[in-house]
Amino acid sequence: MSFGKHLSSPSLLKWASVGRAVLVSGLLSGNLATLSLLRHPRTAVAYMQYALFGWRMFKAQGLPQSQFHELFSTAENITVELPPSISYLTNRDANYAKDILYLCLITKILLPETVFEIGTLFGETAFVFALNTGSDARVFTLDLPPDVSPSLSTTIVDDAHVSGHAQALKSVFTTHIAGLKVQQLYGDSAKFDFTSYQKKVDLFFIDGAHSYEYVRSDTLNALSCMRRGGVIVWHDYGRWGVNGVSRWLHELAKSGQEIYRLPGSSLAIMKVVV
Secondary structure: OOHHHHHOOHHHHHHHHHHHHHHHHHHHHHHHHHHOOOOOHHHHHHHHHHHHHHHHHHHOOOOOEOOHHHHOOOOOOOOOOOOOOOHHHHOOOOHHHHHHHHHHHHHHHHOOOEEEEEOOOOOHHHHHHHHOOOOOOEEEEEEOOOOOOOOOOOOHHHHHHHHHHHHOOOOHHHHOHHHHHEEEEEOOOOOOOOHHHOOOEEEEEEOOOOOHHHHHHHHHHHHHHEEEEEEEEEOOOOOOOOHHHHHHHHHHHHOOOOEEEOOOOOOEEEEOOO
């Protein structure tokens, strides 16, 4: 059978017709679902952001995606510690759950002696790092003090986080014995003195302000702190409304750095080889 005849075969045409029907149905149902949320603007925005995030992921734009086991040599089974009540798991956006699972896995595989995090908020990820590291590990988490304004540009999402952190009575790690590993630091990450952490960090997690200016500044500071073989992880890659993360990482990748996206998540990751 020739190639032309194969394309015009009844079965292929049937599947093409079914595909078009499914696509049209999906578009109509998706649009109608959005319209049904017009009386709930915040929920509608969250829904659209979630849908656009998935669209970006399936379209495979931007950073190359790589499976976890392709980046790290792992055992067949890995046990991680994960509190069930943190918002990463209870959030309606299911991708957040995969974000936190990957962070647990990364921490368990690397067993870092020193973890540095930019962006404490409620202390949930610092708590996860503390739970999944060795007894001698140290976790440093940096956040903006309530009475200090950011020195670089921020996003609306960042402003909400600053407000949320200021209203938090205590971080979630303070009531658990693993929280003894965590040291809370305060300061503007663009002005913070990282000198005492240079060449000492094994795992650096960047989840502070999401503007291009801040993500760039935080990344350059992280690079100065990394030990050879360490790992930098960025949160919120590919998410709509915090495009500064994606913009900076695409620029950094073009400079020759090998940065990958973990599939189904908003985490981007880079191994530091020099």
